[in-house]
Amino acid sequence: MAEINQGVRETVNSQATHAFTHTLSRAAISALTPIAAVLVALAFGAALLSLNGFNGSDVVTVMVFGSFQDMRSVGEILLKATPLILIGAGLCVAFRCSIWNIGAEGQLYVGAIAATLVGTSIDGLSVWVHAPLVMLAGALAGAAWAGIAGYLKVRFQASEIVTTIMLNYIALILTSYLVTGPMRDASAAYPQSARLVREAWTPRLVTDLRLHIGILVALVLAVGLYIFLRRSSRGFALRVVGLNPHAARYAGMNVARNVMIAICISGAMAGLAGAFEVAGVTRRLYQNISPGYGFEGIAVALLAGNNPLAAILSGGLFATLRSGSEVLQITSQVPQVLVLVIQGIVILSVVAFAKLRDVLRIVA
Amino acid sequence: MDDMMLLTFLATLVGAAWRLATPLIFASIGEVFSERAGVLNIGLEGTMLVGAFCGFAAASATGNIPLGLLAGVAGGMLFGLVFAFFTITIKADQIVVGAALNLLGMGLTAFLFRTYYVSTGKGIDIAQPVHIPWLSDLPFLGEAFFRQNLIVYSTILAAILATLVLYRTSFGLTLRAVGEHPKAVDVAGRSVPGYRYAAVLVGTGFAGLGGAFLTLGHSNQFVEGMTSGRGFIALAVVVFARWSPIGAFFVSLLFGLFYALQLMLQAQASIVVPYQVLQALPYIMTIITLVVFRGKGAAPSKLGQPYEMR
Numbered sequence: 042m043a044e045i046n047q048g049v050r051e052t053v054n055s056q057a058t059h060a061f062t063h064t065l066s067r068a069a070i071s072a073l074t075p076i077a078a079v080l081v082a083l084a085f086g087a088a089l090l091s092l093n094g095f096n097g098s099d100v101v102t103v104m105v106f107g108s109f110q111d112m113r114s115v116g117e118i119l120l121k122a123t124p125l126i127l128i129g130a131g132l133c134v135a136f137r138c139s140i141w142n143i144g145a146e147g148q149l150y151v152g153a154i155a156a157t158l159v160g161t162s163i164d165g166l167s168v169w170v171h172a173p174l175v176m177l178a179g180a181l182a183g184a185a186w187a188g189i190a191g192y193l194k195v196r197f198q199a200s201e202i203v204t205t206i207m208l209n210y211i212a213l214i215l216t217s218y219l220v221t222g223p224m225r226d227a228s229a230a231y232p233q234s235a236r237l238v239r240e241a242w243t244p245r246l247v248t249d250l251r252l253h254i255g256i257l258v259a260l261v262l263a264v265g266l267y268i269f270l271r272r273s274s275r276g277f278a279l280r281v282v283g284l285n286p287h288a289a290r291y292a293g294m295n296v297a298r299n300v301m302i303a304i305c306i307s308g309a310m311a312g313l314a315g316a317f318e319v320a321g322v323t324r325r326l327y328q329n330i331s332p333g334y335g336f337e338g339i340a341v342a343l344l345a346g347n348n349p350l351a352a353i354l355s356g357g358l359f360a361t362l363r364s365g366s367e368v369l370q371i372t373s374q375v376p377q378v379l380v381l382v383i384q385g386i387v388i389l390s391v392v393a394f395a396k397l398r399d400v401l402r403i404v405a
Numbered sequence: 406m407d408d409m410m411l412l413t414f415l416a417t418l419v420g421a422a423w424r425l426a427t428p429l430i431f432a433s434i435g436e437v438f439s440e441r442a443g444v445l446n447i448g449l450e451g452t453m454l455v456g457a458f459c460g461f462a463a464a465s466a467t468g469n470i471p472l473g474l475l476a477g478v479a480g481g482m483l484f485g486l487v488f489a490f491f492t493i494t495i496k497a498d499q500i501v502v503g504a505a506l507n508l509l510g511m512g513l514t515a516f517l518f519r520t521y522y523v524s525t526g527k528g529i530d531i532a533q534p535v536h537i538p539w540l541s542d543l544p545f546l547g548e549a550f551f552r553q554n555l556i557v558y559s560t561i562l563a564a565i566l567a568t569l570v571l572y573r574t575s576f577g578l579t580l581r582a583v584g585e586h587p588k589a590v591d592v593a594g595r596s597v598p599g600y601r602y603a604a605v606l607v608g609t610g611f612a613g614l615g616g617a618f619l620t621l622g623h624s625n626q627f628v629e630g631m632t633s634g635r636g637f638i639a640l641a642v643v644v645f646a647r648w649s650p651i652g653a654f655f656v657s658l659l660f661g662l663f664y665a666l667q668l669m670l671q672a673q674a675s676i677v678v679p680y681q682v683l684q685a686l687p688y689i690m691t692i693i694t695l696v697v698f699r700g701k702g703a704a705p706s707k708l709g710q711p712y713e714m715r
Contacts (some may be wrong), residue, residue: 088514094522141500199695200644202500203449206637207688214688218681287559339504376519378629381512388505389487 050230051271074398075344075351078390079358085386086379095375103372104365107206109286116250118364120322121391123255124314124334125147126356129341130263130349137270137284137347138303144190144205145311146335147212148183152312153319154216155182157224157326160237160319171240175320176258176313183312184305186212191304195297209335217328224326233327243321253321259356262310266349333381337363340384343391359384412545415607418665419549424623425624425668426661428453428615428632430560432639433653435611440572441648442604443584447503448488450636451510452609456481458514462628464529464620465522466493473529473621474556474614481613482606484510493598496711507636515629528625532556543587556622560654562612567650580604584705586711597712601679612636634688641691644697648705656694658670663687 083100091097108114128145135142159178161169190208193199219225219234226235243253270276282289282299290296318330341359345351366380432449439446446452459480464473484506491502532554534541540551571577582590583600591597615635620627638660646652667683 089516093517143504191691193696197696199692202638203637203641203695204692206634207641207691210634210688211685214685218679222679329575336508340508343501377713378512378515378519381508382516383512385505385507385509385512388501388508389491392491392501392505393495396495396497 045146048051049167071346073095074391074394075346075355077394078344079385082386086383089379089382090375094096094374099369099373099375103369104339104362106365107368107372108361108364113250114364116247116252118360119256120252121363122357123253123259123317123321124331125337125359126241126256126263126339126353127310127314128307128334129345129352130259130266132338132342133345133347133349133352134266134270134279135303135307136342137283138279138299139189139286140300140304140307141168141202142187142190142205142304142307143202143339144187144208145307145314145338146331146333146337147209148186148308149315149318149331149335150212150216152179152315153326153330154212154219154315155179156241156316156319157234157237160241161224161235163241164238166240168240168242168244171238172243172320175237175241176243176316178396179316179319180309180313183307183315186312187304187308188301191301194304195300199368213328216326220327226325229265230385231327233325237320241320242324243317251322253317255317255321258313258317259337260353262313263349263353266306266310270349275299275302277389311338328334332363337384340388343388346391346395413548414669416545416548418669421665422554422658422661423550423553424558424661425559426657427557427622428618428635429639429642430637430654430656431563431615431618432612433642433657434563434609434650435615436639436643436690437567437608437648437653438571438580438604438611439467439608440643440708441584441705442601442629443705443710443712444489444492444601444605444608445499445640445709446485446488446605446608446612447500447505447637447640448449448484448506448510449609449612449639450634451507452481452484452488452612453616453619453632453636454510454514454630455484456517456613457619457631458616458627459613460622461529462517462522465527470530470532470621474483474617477613477617477621478610479589479613480579480609481524481609481616484613485605485609488609489602492711493601493605496713499709509636511630513683514571514627518627518629519671522627529620530622531620531625532622552661554622555617564654571650576603581705582709583712587707591712595705599700601712612639631635638687639690641694645694647698660687660690663690 083105087097087100088099108118128149132142132145156175156179156188160175161286165172165309186208187205190201190204193204194201221232224234226233243255246252246254246256270280278289278294279299279302281292282294282296286296312332319326323330336358341352341355344355362383363380366377369379370377421519432453436446436449452598456477460473463476464470488506491497493501519533534552534554537551541547543551571581579590579595580600580603583604588596590600603634616632619631624631642656642660646656663686667686670683671680
């Protein structure tokens, strides 16, 4: 009896070990894909630099490591990582549901507009009330702006790719109108809004750094969205709708509602990112508060394989590259737009390696 | 006198509309080919930028506009080759690859422009309006229709040629079949990937031409992101036009009218609406277009789907 038990235990153990190593190797392969993709992109960037008379090795020495000089520069990287993680994690939810929300940039701007309105028009609130209120306003506005595209998709089958991009342009033009017109601070030479009242500012994490608590909010929300997608029944429904809307409909799921939820979550995250830019960094609204975080967030989500938890890492990586590209522009006059090229190549490489992985899996 | 001013305004408006529609006409006719074969290329925006930049670079090096246009087409097709490789050969998601190519097109052109041209600030000689005896001198009609450059006139030719190729040749028939019933094409012994490559190359060649028009026939400079959404608007034009080249021509003209109206009303001091409202007009109309002219009836049934050979 004991021997049989022993035998059973061993079998179970060996199966468990086998399953464990299998999971481990799968995890290793899925971790290798993004790493390989980033390496290919950096190599491409280096080649592009050397072909055009710059120093190719700068891509590694300056872009990757150049921005880790002191606490302040690390703080600046985390400051850039905040909107990227927020937007990237939010887009993971939309992309998992097969909603191609390309409009995070516009949703960020609308979030920033709402945050500015709430942060400049109310006075006398405690920071405990006003700062969260500003964040909430940003998130709601972002969700509503994305919701327009969601509604047009579920009601009129209008492609969300085109509508979200058009809403980007409209949000940018709206911002331009507001800061040159109704919201303009008349005393300022440059078109910008009035400054947010102090209680509306996002509290700083360390007193002498610009870094604010937004990075913590971003981390918590990214973990939260991971659990939501993986563990909640709503998250499951979103993924089923993304994989096969017909099957979802047969299973009794409300496809339209799930699409709306997914696109509004991604919009809320982008809107929140916009609120943090205004309330945590610039303190005012002006025309170019985002250097394209909304578009970069797409690359963040794709590099993360649409996993919000992995978006923390890929967001951090893209923030590092962005900081590095700024250093590179200052030290070697390399145009900072190099970072866009690297993002594009990262996406293409992720796609190519993912296919290669499938092929290898079939062969093995 | 007021009537005269209105007529002059309208004549100028129509003339400007056609000019401003030209990049859209080329890009959307090209995208009709691509989508008819089942390939949705949302990378048009980046492709047009590449065309605009290549056209500008070639023309500023040689001073030759036809050569510039050719470079624009070639640049677009080179970009299209990358798109085709990833979406047709590797069978990657067309939207993801398109998004990557938009970033790449924006980044590469801005990088090269800042590296080589931005400090020179030099413009190029662009295509000049051709003077057609008698017609160009007609009152109003001359201004509206007969004072364009050759690139603008060639849009008519492009629309007619595209229609003939798509509906009157065996190539066009097979290409359309690839977007509807790729298996039938496969069984008939023709290569589905081959036709899709061809369709994408035609599409991106046209997009490159549309981009090149911006630098060679419209503004005399390259500006970063100068397509400002035209590649995406072209996608909406194709839906509105029900995947027909002639339709794409006229729908683009309508969008050209929005652009022209925006520019001309901005110049009118008496207009009370903020200029941003006019600026937003083409984008708002694109959304309205998608909502009003919905219905997948005319869409190629295999649009956006990779073809798996058995």
